[in-house]
Amino acid sequence: MKIAIYPGSFDPLTLGHLDIVERSSKIFDKLIVAVMVNPHKNPLFTEEERKDLIREAVKHLPNVEVDSFPGLLVNYAQRKGASAIIKGLRFVSDFESELQMAALNRQMYEEAETLFMPTSQKHSYLSSSIVKEIARHGGPVSDLVPSHVETAMRAKFELMN
Template sequence: MSIAIYPGSFDPVTFGHLDIAERGAKVFDKVIIAVMVNPHKNPLFTIDERKELLREAVKHLPNVEVDSFTGLLVDYAREQNAGVIIKGLRAVSDFESELQMASLNRHMYEAAETLFIPTNHNYSYLSSSIVKEIARHGGPVADLVPKHVEAAMREKYSK
Protein backbone atom coordinates (compact mmCIF):
# COMPACT_ATOMS: atom_id res chain seq x y z
CA MET A 1 0.00 0.00 0.00
CA SER A 2 1.40 3.39 -0.95
CA ILE A 3 1.07 5.93 1.84
CA ALA A 4 1.79 9.64 1.45
CA ILE A 5 1.90 12.39 4.06
CA TYR A 6 0.70 15.87 3.10
CA PRO A 7 1.94 18.12 5.93
CA GLY A 8 1.05 21.72 6.63
CA SER A 9 -0.45 24.14 9.10
CA PHE A 10 -3.72 24.45 7.16
CA ASP A 11 -4.74 27.59 9.05
CA PRO A 12 -7.18 27.68 7.35
CA VAL A 13 -7.50 25.05 4.65
CA THR A 14 -7.88 26.71 1.23
CA PHE A 15 -8.95 25.54 -2.21
CA GLY A 16 -5.23 25.42 -3.05
CA HIS A 17 -4.65 22.89 -0.27
CA LEU A 18 -7.63 20.85 -1.46
CA ASP A 19 -6.32 20.86 -5.03
CA ILE A 20 -3.08 19.25 -3.85
CA ALA A 21 -4.92 16.76 -1.59
CA GLU A 22 -7.28 15.70 -4.40
CA ARG A 23 -4.43 15.22 -6.85
CA GLY A 24 -2.39 13.26 -4.29
CA ALA A 25 -5.41 11.06 -3.59
CA LYS A 26 -5.44 10.02 -7.26
CA VAL A 27 -1.85 8.79 -7.05
CA PHE A 28 -1.58 7.12 -3.63
CA ASP A 29 -3.60 4.43 -1.90
CA LYS A 30 -3.70 6.53 1.26
CA VAL A 31 -2.98 10.20 1.89
CA ILE A 32 -2.66 11.47 5.43
CA ILE A 33 -3.14 15.21 5.75
CA ALA A 34 -0.94 15.92 8.75
CA VAL A 35 -1.61 19.17 10.59
CA MET A 36 1.60 20.25 12.20
CA VAL A 37 2.25 22.51 15.12
CA ASN A 38 4.43 25.35 13.92
CA PRO A 39 5.80 27.43 16.83
CA HIS A 40 6.69 30.23 14.39
CA LYS A 41 3.06 30.87 13.47
CA ASN A 42 0.21 32.36 15.45
CA PRO A 43 -2.75 30.21 14.36
CA LEU A 44 -6.32 31.41 14.03
CA PHE A 45 -7.67 27.90 14.63
CA THR A 46 -6.63 25.30 17.19
CA ILE A 47 -5.22 21.98 16.01
CA ASP A 48 -8.56 20.26 16.68
CA GLU A 49 -10.48 22.96 14.80
CA ARG A 50 -8.15 22.68 11.81
CA LYS A 51 -8.50 18.89 11.78
CA GLU A 52 -12.27 19.13 11.86
CA LEU A 53 -12.36 21.76 9.09
CA LEU A 54 -10.09 19.53 6.99
CA ARG A 55 -12.16 16.41 7.62
CA GLU A 56 -15.24 18.20 6.38
CA ALA A 57 -13.37 19.51 3.33
CA VAL A 58 -12.03 16.09 2.28
CA LYS A 59 -14.98 13.89 3.21
CA HIS A 60 -15.49 13.20 -0.52
CA LEU A 61 -12.04 11.55 -0.68
CA PRO A 62 -12.31 8.06 0.85
CA ASN A 63 -8.56 7.42 0.86
CA VAL A 64 -7.67 10.65 2.67
CA GLU A 65 -7.30 10.83 6.45
CA VAL A 66 -6.62 13.82 8.69
CA ASP A 67 -4.24 13.67 11.64
CA SER A 68 -1.84 15.93 13.52
CA PHE A 69 1.69 15.69 14.82
CA THR A 70 4.35 17.51 16.74
CA GLY A 71 8.07 17.20 16.27
CA LEU A 72 9.87 16.21 13.11
CA LEU A 73 7.93 15.35 9.98
CA VAL A 74 10.29 12.47 9.23
CA ASP A 75 9.54 10.88 12.59
CA TYR A 76 5.82 11.10 11.88
CA ALA A 77 6.31 9.73 8.35
CA ARG A 78 8.31 6.81 9.76
CA GLU A 79 5.56 6.09 12.34
CA GLN A 80 2.96 6.05 9.56
CA ASN A 81 5.16 3.90 7.29
CA ALA A 82 4.84 6.59 4.61
CA GLY A 83 7.08 6.42 1.56
CA VAL A 84 6.20 9.86 0.21
CA ILE A 85 5.90 13.40 1.51
CA ILE A 86 3.68 15.60 -0.65
CA LYS A 87 4.52 19.27 -0.90
CA GLY A 88 2.55 21.80 -2.94
CA LEU A 89 4.41 24.50 -4.83
CA ARG A 90 2.74 27.80 -5.69
CA ALA A 91 5.65 29.63 -7.26
CA VAL A 92 9.36 29.36 -7.92
CA SER A 93 9.93 31.20 -4.64
CA ASP A 94 8.49 28.18 -2.75
CA PHE A 95 10.89 25.80 -4.43
CA GLU A 96 14.14 26.89 -2.78
CA SER A 97 12.98 26.42 0.81
CA GLU A 98 10.99 23.27 -0.02
CA LEU A 99 14.00 21.73 -1.78
CA GLN A 100 16.16 22.41 1.26
CA MET A 101 13.59 20.77 3.56
CA ALA A 102 13.22 17.82 1.17
CA SER A 103 16.96 17.26 1.18
CA LEU A 104 17.13 17.36 4.97
CA ASN A 105 14.13 15.05 5.29
CA ARG A 106 15.73 12.58 2.89
CA HIS A 107 18.95 12.74 4.88
CA MET A 108 17.08 11.87 8.09
CA TYR A 109 14.66 9.33 6.56
CA GLU A 110 15.85 7.79 3.31
CA ALA A 111 12.72 5.67 2.89
CA ALA A 112 10.59 8.73 2.10
CA GLU A 113 10.73 10.66 -1.15
CA THR A 114 9.34 14.17 -1.47
CA LEU A 115 6.89 14.71 -4.31
CA PHE A 116 6.39 18.32 -5.38
CA ILE A 117 2.99 19.03 -6.90
CA PRO A 118 2.65 22.41 -8.58
CA THR A 119 -0.61 24.03 -7.64
CA ASN A 120 -3.32 24.67 -10.16
CA HIS A 121 -2.65 28.08 -11.71
CA ASN A 122 -6.01 29.24 -10.35
CA TYR A 123 -4.56 29.02 -6.83
CA SER A 124 -0.95 30.12 -7.37
CA TYR A 125 -1.58 33.41 -5.53
CA LEU A 126 -3.38 31.79 -2.62
CA SER A 127 -2.03 31.39 0.91
CA SER A 128 -3.67 30.92 4.28
CA SER A 129 -2.06 34.16 5.48
CA ILE A 130 -3.65 36.15 2.67
CA VAL A 131 -7.03 34.52 3.27
CA LYS A 132 -6.86 35.41 6.98
CA GLU A 133 -5.92 38.99 6.20
CA ILE A 134 -8.83 39.40 3.79
CA ALA A 135 -11.30 37.80 6.22
CA ARG A 136 -9.97 39.83 9.17
CA HIS A 137 -11.00 42.98 7.29
CA GLY A 138 -14.38 41.61 6.23
CA GLY A 139 -13.37 40.96 2.62
CA PRO A 140 -14.75 38.19 0.41
CA VAL A 141 -13.17 34.76 0.79
CA ALA A 142 -15.89 32.54 -0.70
CA ASP A 143 -13.78 31.86 -3.80
CA LEU A 144 -10.75 30.97 -1.69
CA VAL A 145 -12.00 28.52 0.95
CA PRO A 146 -14.87 26.03 1.36
CA LYS A 147 -18.14 27.44 2.72
CA HIS A 148 -17.78 25.85 6.15
CA VAL A 149 -14.28 27.33 6.50
CA GLU A 150 -15.54 30.78 5.51
CA ALA A 151 -18.26 30.51 8.18
CA ALA A 152 -15.75 29.42 10.82
CA MET A 153 -13.46 32.33 9.94
CA ARG A 154 -16.30 34.85 10.09
CA GLU A 155 -17.23 33.49 13.53
CA LYS A 156 -13.63 33.76 14.78
CA TYR A 157 -13.22 37.32 13.54
CA SER A 158 -16.60 38.46 14.89
CA LYS A 159 -15.40 37.83 18.45
Protein backbone atom coordinates in the same frame (compact mmCIF):
# COMPACT_ATOMS: atom_id res chain seq x y z
CA MET B 1 0.11 0.08 0.44
CA LYS B 2 1.56 3.38 -0.74
CA ILE B 3 1.08 6.04 1.94
CA ALA B 4 1.78 9.74 1.45
CA ILE B 5 1.72 12.61 3.89
CA TYR B 6 0.68 16.13 2.96
CA PRO B 7 1.89 18.31 5.87
CA GLY B 8 0.99 21.90 6.58
CA SER B 9 -0.40 24.34 9.09
CA PHE B 10 -3.69 24.61 7.15
CA ASP B 11 -4.67 27.74 9.08
CA PRO B 12 -7.03 27.92 7.29
CA LEU B 13 -7.44 25.23 4.64
CA THR B 14 -7.67 26.94 1.23
CA LEU B 15 -8.96 25.74 -2.11
CA GLY B 16 -5.31 25.51 -3.16
CA HIS B 17 -4.66 23.01 -0.36
CA LEU B 18 -7.79 21.11 -1.28
CA ASP B 19 -6.66 20.93 -4.91
CA ILE B 20 -3.38 19.30 -3.84
CA VAL B 21 -5.26 16.86 -1.57
CA GLU B 22 -7.67 15.80 -4.30
CA ARG B 23 -4.93 15.31 -6.89
CA SER B 24 -2.63 13.46 -4.47
CA SER B 25 -5.44 11.17 -3.31
CA LYS B 26 -5.65 9.80 -6.86
CA ILE B 27 -1.99 8.75 -6.81
CA PHE B 28 -1.66 7.05 -3.41
CA ASP B 29 -3.55 4.29 -1.64
CA LYS B 30 -3.71 6.45 1.47
CA LEU B 31 -3.08 10.17 1.92
CA ILE B 32 -2.65 11.62 5.37
CA VAL B 33 -3.29 15.36 5.62
CA ALA B 34 -1.15 16.16 8.63
CA VAL B 35 -1.59 19.37 10.60
CA MET B 36 1.77 20.48 11.91
CA VAL B 37 1.71 21.58 15.53
CA ASN B 38 4.06 24.48 16.20
CA PRO B 39 3.85 25.85 19.75
CA HIS B 40 5.66 29.02 18.64
CA LYS B 41 2.90 30.07 16.25
CA ASN B 42 -0.38 31.70 17.16
CA PRO B 43 -2.89 30.13 14.75
CA LEU B 44 -6.40 31.40 14.14
CA PHE B 45 -7.82 27.89 14.59
CA THR B 46 -6.85 25.33 17.20
CA GLU B 47 -5.32 22.04 16.12
CA GLU B 48 -8.64 20.23 16.59
CA GLU B 49 -10.59 22.93 14.74
CA ARG B 50 -8.21 22.71 11.78
CA LYS B 51 -8.52 18.92 11.70
CA ASP B 52 -12.32 19.14 11.82
CA LEU B 53 -12.41 21.72 9.02
CA ILE B 54 -10.16 19.55 6.86
CA ARG B 55 -12.19 16.40 7.60
CA GLU B 56 -15.34 18.17 6.43
CA ALA B 57 -13.61 19.28 3.22
CA VAL B 58 -12.24 15.81 2.37
CA LYS B 59 -15.17 13.63 3.43
CA HIS B 60 -15.77 12.77 -0.25
CA LEU B 61 -12.29 11.19 -0.47
CA PRO B 62 -12.36 7.74 1.20
CA ASN B 63 -8.59 7.24 1.17
CA VAL B 64 -7.78 10.53 2.92
CA GLU B 65 -7.13 10.62 6.65
CA VAL B 66 -6.62 13.75 8.76
CA ASP B 67 -4.17 13.79 11.64
CA SER B 68 -1.73 16.09 13.42
CA PHE B 69 1.78 15.80 14.78
CA PRO B 70 4.32 17.72 16.85
CA GLY B 71 8.04 17.62 16.15
CA LEU B 72 9.84 16.50 13.03
CA LEU B 73 7.92 15.52 9.93
CA VAL B 74 10.33 12.67 9.18
CA ASN B 75 9.69 11.07 12.57
CA TYR B 76 5.96 11.24 11.91
CA ALA B 77 6.38 9.88 8.37
CA GLN B 78 8.41 6.97 9.71
CA ARG B 79 5.78 6.15 12.36
CA LYS B 80 3.07 6.16 9.67
CA GLY B 81 5.10 4.10 7.20
CA ALA B 82 4.88 6.81 4.55
CA SER B 83 6.83 6.45 1.34
CA ALA B 84 6.13 9.99 0.13
CA ILE B 85 5.83 13.54 1.42
CA ILE B 86 3.72 15.84 -0.74
CA LYS B 87 4.67 19.49 -0.98
CA GLY B 88 2.57 21.96 -2.93
CA LEU B 89 4.43 24.66 -4.82
CA ARG B 90 2.86 27.97 -5.80
CA PHE B 91 5.86 29.84 -7.16
CA VAL B 92 9.42 29.11 -8.22
CA SER B 93 10.50 30.90 -5.03
CA ASP B 94 8.81 28.14 -2.97
CA PHE B 95 11.02 25.56 -4.63
CA GLU B 96 14.33 26.71 -3.17
CA SER B 97 13.36 26.38 0.50
CA GLU B 98 11.31 23.23 -0.13
CA LEU B 99 14.23 21.60 -1.97
CA GLN B 100 16.51 22.28 0.98
CA MET B 101 13.96 20.77 3.38
CA ALA B 102 13.46 17.76 1.10
CA ALA B 103 17.21 17.08 1.09
CA LEU B 104 17.34 17.23 4.89
CA ASN B 105 14.27 15.02 5.23
CA ARG B 106 15.78 12.49 2.81
CA GLN B 107 18.98 12.43 4.84
CA MET B 108 17.03 11.68 8.03
CA TYR B 109 14.50 9.25 6.51
CA GLU B 110 15.55 7.98 3.11
CA GLU B 111 12.52 5.69 2.74
CA ALA B 112 10.29 8.69 1.96
CA GLU B 113 10.56 10.67 -1.25
CA THR B 114 9.43 14.27 -1.36
CA LEU B 115 7.15 14.94 -4.29
CA PHE B 116 6.58 18.50 -5.43
CA MET B 117 3.16 19.20 -6.88
CA PRO B 118 2.55 22.56 -8.52
CA THR B 119 -0.65 24.21 -7.43
CA SER B 120 -3.22 24.73 -10.15
CA GLN B 121 -2.82 28.08 -11.86
CA LYS B 122 -6.15 29.34 -10.54
CA HIS B 123 -4.94 28.85 -6.95
CA SER B 124 -1.30 29.86 -7.35
CA TYR B 125 -1.77 33.23 -5.63
CA LEU B 126 -3.41 31.76 -2.51
CA SER B 127 -1.85 31.57 0.92
CA SER B 128 -3.48 31.04 4.29
CA SER B 129 -2.07 34.30 5.62
CA ILE B 130 -3.51 36.33 2.73
CA VAL B 131 -6.89 34.64 3.15
CA LYS B 132 -6.88 35.42 6.89
CA GLU B 133 -6.00 39.04 6.23
CA ILE B 134 -8.80 39.47 3.70
CA ALA B 135 -11.33 37.78 6.01
CA ARG B 136 -10.12 39.77 9.04
CA HIS B 137 -11.13 42.96 7.21
CA GLY B 138 -14.46 41.59 6.00
CA GLY B 139 -13.33 41.00 2.42
CA PRO B 140 -14.67 38.25 0.15
CA VAL B 141 -13.06 34.82 0.58
CA SER B 142 -15.76 32.57 -0.88
CA ASP B 143 -13.58 31.87 -3.94
CA LEU B 144 -10.56 31.10 -1.76
CA VAL B 145 -11.75 28.59 0.87
CA PRO B 146 -14.49 25.96 1.21
CA SER B 147 -17.77 27.52 2.40
CA HIS B 148 -17.64 25.88 5.85
CA VAL B 149 -14.15 27.31 6.36
CA GLU B 150 -15.38 30.78 5.43
CA THR B 151 -18.21 30.45 7.95
CA ALA B 152 -15.77 29.35 10.67
CA MET B 153 -13.39 32.22 9.87
CA ARG B 154 -16.15 34.81 9.99
CA ALA B 155 -17.29 33.44 13.37
CA LYS B 156 -13.71 33.56 14.74
CA PHE B 157 -13.16 37.14 13.64
CA GLU B 158 -16.52 38.21 15.09
CA LEU B 159 -15.50 36.78 18.46
CA MET B 160 -12.24 38.72 18.28
CA ASN B 161 -13.97 42.05 17.69
